[in-house]
Amino acid sequence: MKKRVLLAMSGGIDSSVAGMLLSEQGYEVHGVTYRTYDSVKDSCISKETGCCTVDSMMEAKRLSEKLGYEHEILDLRDSFKKTIIKNFVDEYLKGRTPNPCVVCNSDIKWGELIERANELNCDYIATGHYARIINEDGRFYLAKGIDENKDQTYFLYGLSQDDLKRTLFPLGGLKKDKIRKMAAERGFVKLSEKKESQEICFIPDNDYRRFLTDEVPEQIQEIGEGDFVLADGEKVGTHKGYPFYTIGQRKGLGVALGYPAYVVDIDAGTNTVMLGTKDDLNGAGFVVGNVNLMKYDQIPAQGLEVNIKIRYRNQGTMGRIYPDRKNLKVDLYHNASAITPGQSAVFYENDDVVGGGLILSVRH
Template sequence: HYAQIQQENGRYFLQKGKDITKDQTYFLWMLTQQNLASTLFPLGEMTKQTVREIAAANGFDTLSKKDESQEICFIPQNDYRHFLENNIENYSLRFPSGDFLNTAGDVVGKHSGYPNYTIGQRKGLGVALGYPAYVVAINPKLNQVILGKKEELFGDSCFIKNVNLMKYDTLPTDKPFTVRIRYRNEGVLARLQQEEEGIVCQFLTPIDAITPGQSAVFYENDDLVGGGVIQ
């Protein structure tokens, strides 16, 4: 992984890799102090180009020219819907068709099973509402997918559970942190309030597609402070 391990005030924490375009700290927020104390990331101080050059110099010419994978490595053709259908028993019975609703609660169409959709999705919905429609919410209990306009995707807060702190054992309250809610996302400044059950995250600028189940990872410059799961 392209990440670096640092130590300060008796605590281990991750720092973004030298090759920012390949930085993978977002996926590693759950590593504990014990994990970090016994882990090495030899690629963290290198760029991808340097790694390719080392591979070529050691006789791995074909490997050094291998195309990069941009998607989930174990999903053929990046078709996760087909993967779910083939790997979950009685998939169509467990996740049947249901209603598309607009944000006013009106039924506007039928979906093909809520796992086939993601917050922020626009393409492949199969409904015409007279305006560009996006998935703005999913209600698994009622088997409903809610559609809305682009501006209805934005929110300014979320609650983060299953929190793991790295750089600090308790979050400082006198400063905002940069919070990323997706991998390919630069992040937004937010105030974080630590509570017994998790962290209240208040974004200083509204952000789109806040998705329950996704990771929210907070940074101080290039240092990974901690992370958790959006509730």
């Protein structure tokens, strides 16, 4: 009897090729496309932008029909707004910089996928992510995708053991150029040339400040302008409101100090943004909360040596992690720049994901 797989499809090349491979491997595939947010009309180019456009959903549906499997569109706009968008806004209002893709993967995508898979009696769920799943004596964890430039494990560290044991990543052992070639060889030339979307799905213009102003105008107005200060408290300028700034930001400050100035700290309580030099951004360690462990069920008291990524495109810094009640304490062997509360820290042993969590506080 064929194993049934519920495949998350965006209409893009990765999830589409994942569907082709699963079908060829003998799985019975059922496609599903999320509608998480209403796409917006770009007045300059007169078409919808973002990942949740009607066009992208229809592309996923048409591809499913060509490959001979069922497809449905799942309307998740309400739950997406109540969880992902609310968390995004709340984090900025707390003076932190959120990572919505991480929260969406664990809370929305996998949560809804597993639930729908159960309703359809699917054995597995699948996506087009570049990652691999390792099963070591019944313990499931992620390993980086073979294509280092496309690896997406940084965004997937929040998946649970139950999530991982039900998940297939057909593209984890392939490189992007091979994926494009495979699509073309199967007659999907236009798909093989399709460009990828890089922006946050619900902010296709990449202007999060505009988004915050539109989403919570009264709160943004109430926060109002505040002070740019130096470490000694000296006021050196006026800013537009602390939610509009992120750690490490240099451009758009409108302050002349005689040297390159960077945002080095944000105090939501006093609506102050601290400026400093590039060296002032260096951090020796930090505390991580909302921890999800993958490779091991606990971190030993003496700590564990890992490579620590604090951003997606970050090569990582070697250090040690230690249990700290429900949190983890991170000691870096070498200082890292612009460690940002609200962002994710993900821990690796070579290609294996040990786990990860949200950066709560930084030690300089």
